[in-house]
Amino acid sequence: MEKTxxxxxxxxxxxxxxxxEATVARLPVYLRALTTLAxxxxxxxSSEELxxxxxxxxxxxxxxxxYLGSYGTRGVGYDVxxxxxxxxxxxxxxxxxxxxxxxxxxxxxxxxxxxxxRSRGFRVVALLDADPARHDEVVAxxxxxxxxxLEQIVRDHDVAIGVIATPAVxxxxxxxxxxACGITSILNFAPSVLAVPExxxxxxxxxxxxxxxxxxxxxRKTQHAADPVEGASA
Amino acid sequence: MEKTxxxxxxxxxxxxxxxxEATVARLPVYLRALTTLAxxxxxxxSSEELxxxxxxxxxxxxxxxxYLGSYGTRGVGYDVxxxxxxxxxxxxxxxxxxxxxxxxxxxxxxxxxxxxxRSRGFRVVALLDADPARHDEVVAxxxxxxxxxLEQIVRDHDVAIGVIATPAVxxxxxxxxxxACGITSILNFAPSVLAVPExxxxxxxxxxxxxxxxxxxxxRKTQHAADPVEGASA
Numbered sequence: 001m002e003k004t005x006x007x008x009x010x011x012x013x014x015x016x017x018x019x020x021e022a023t024v025a026r027l028p029v030y031l032r033a034l035t036t037l038a039x040x041x042x043x044x045x046s047s048e049e050l051x052x053x054x055x056x057x058x059x060x061x062x063x064x065x066x067y068l069g070s071y072g073t074r075g076v077g078y079d080v081x082x083x084x085x086x087x088x089x090x091x092x093x094x095x096x097x098x099x100x101x102x103x104x105x106x107x108x109x110x111x112x113x114x115x116x117x118r119s120r121g122f123r124v125v126a127l128l129d130a131d132p133a134r135h136d137e138v139v140a141x142x143x144x145x146x147x148x149x150l151e152q153i154v155r156d157h158d159v160a161i162g163v164i165a166t167p168a169v170x171x172x173x174x175x176x177x178x179x180a181c182g183i184t185s186i187l188n189f190a191p192s193v194l195a196v197p198e199x200x201x202x203x204x205x206x207x208x209x210x211x212x213x214x215x216x217x218x219x220r221k222t223q224h225a226a227d228p229v230e231g232a233s234a
Numbered sequence: 235m236e237k238t239x240x241x242x243x244x245x246x247x248x249x250x251x252x253x254x255e256a257t258v259a260r261l262p263v264y265l266r267a268l269t270t271l272a273x274x275x276x277x278x279x280s281s282e283e284l285x286x287x288x289x290x291x292x293x294x295x296x297x298x299x300x301y302l303g304s305y306g307t308r309g310v311g312y313d314v315x316x317x318x319x320x321x322x323x324x325x326x327x328x329x330x331x332x333x334x335x336x337x338x339x340x341x342x343x344x345x346x347x348x349x350x351x352r353s354r355g356f357r358v359v360a361l362l363d364a365d366p367a368r369h370d371e372v373v374a375x376x377x378x379x380x381x382x383x384l385e386q387i388v389r390d391h392d393v394a395i396g397v398i399a400t401p402a403v404x405x406x407x408x409x410x411x412x413x414a415c416g417i418t419s420i421l422n423f424a425p426s427v428l429a430v431p432e433x434x435x436x437x438x439x440x441x442x443x444x445x446x447x448x449x450x451x452x453x454r455k456t457q458h459a460a461d462p463v464e465g466a467s468a
Contacts, residue, residue: 024451025447029440032440055255093449097452106340117441187444191350208262208350208351209263211395213325215329215356218331218394218418219325219326221418
């Protein structure tokens with residue numbers, strides 16, 4: 001389980017501070033909002049502007065950024081490019097993260113083609129599938145390889161993060177093999193709960209969560225529309 | 235923009251209370267954790283058990299559930315099935331939500347096949363694609379239809395929620411057409427920012443966000459491993 005990945009030396013103390021999990025989860029959202037602002041040519045932004053772009057309230061945003069030692073400049077706001085750099089460094093996406101994707105169905109192919117991975121430092125080094133019929137394919141410029149090559153690929157590329165895009169029945173076996181060859185973070189798209197050792201992080205993507213949040217608001221719109229006073233303000 | 239969707243009558247006052255957005259975003263996570271507990275045959279659970287299953291701290295969980303009027307029973311905990319019902323009703327997933335998906339590439343096909351939609355009340359009534367070559371296909375048992383059929387499908391099925399799974403360049407046009415025919419909630423998988431009227435909710439799915447959260451923790455594991463004292467406790 002020894003990792004030899006080089007970590008950029010930090011000159012400040014922030015790398016040792018614990019950031020609350022809810023703040024960690026919002027940092028990628030801020031990074032995305034800042035990237036959008038930068039693409040629009042915005043050089044500085046107020047906390048209010050950034051809060052609107054990220055969809056949070058500005059007090060929470062300022063609190064979150066204070067964990068990174070970022071307070072902006074009074075009357076000027078935040079330097080967009082510098083704040084992007086600070087957040088990207090804090091998350092670790094200024095590093096190169098080799099990733100393997102297991103399961104090359106529609107979702108696996110969509111993920112292999114997803115431009116948002118590469119632009120955040122995630123480099124798909126291999127696509128693996130148990131089905132021999134897939135092993136001559138090339139998806140998104142990457143060869144599809146047998147699942148049994150996992151150990152060697154993880155060793156050759158020092159892979160720490162694995163993505164599971166298999167059917168639910170295969171997910172636990174894939175996770176076990178990933179853990180056995182030293183992968184310590186798993187992103188699970190399969191609709192199943194994985195049992196892994198304590199030191200392994202698993203995050204599960206549920207594609208319906210955002211739809212449920214929309215449904216909540218949609219339900220309330222319908223209720224408000226049924227109330228002529230509140231409905232009139234929409 | 236008139237909606238005639240029937241809304242189940244509420245007998246309590248909770249439907250009119252504003253729930254904080256961060257709590258709204260966690261309700262689907264609690265629902266997923268409760269469904270897992272129910273599948274394992276668990277009838278009641280403590281707030282600590284549910285908090286662990288959902289990956290939040292238990293004080294936050296209790297606070298979140300208090301917005302729903304759910305406080306559990308001292309010494310017993312929460313009734314799993316009843317709490318599932320309360321949350322599902324609050325989110326609105328006890329209703330039937332007809333949904334259209336536009337863009338039938340790999341991601342659109344993966345979404346059409348995604349079992350997690352149907353089980354939460356989201357019923358895909360149509361798959362639309364601008365490419366005539368796709369219009370004879372059947373994906374996940376649903377006919378692929380021309381994008382120009384959007385207006386009629388929205389009217390026929392009273393669709394309020396649209397899913398965009400097109401390439402980025404097409405997403406704004408698709409959103410404009412959706413809004414024009416009365417869709418008021420959009421789930422956007424395309425890597426682009428959409429401009430929509432204020433009364434329309436857009437949520438953007440960024441498939442790399444969870445990967446960035448893993449990278450943050452992975453980076454810290456590597457740092458801890460380099461520190462023999464902290465590394466020894468892992």
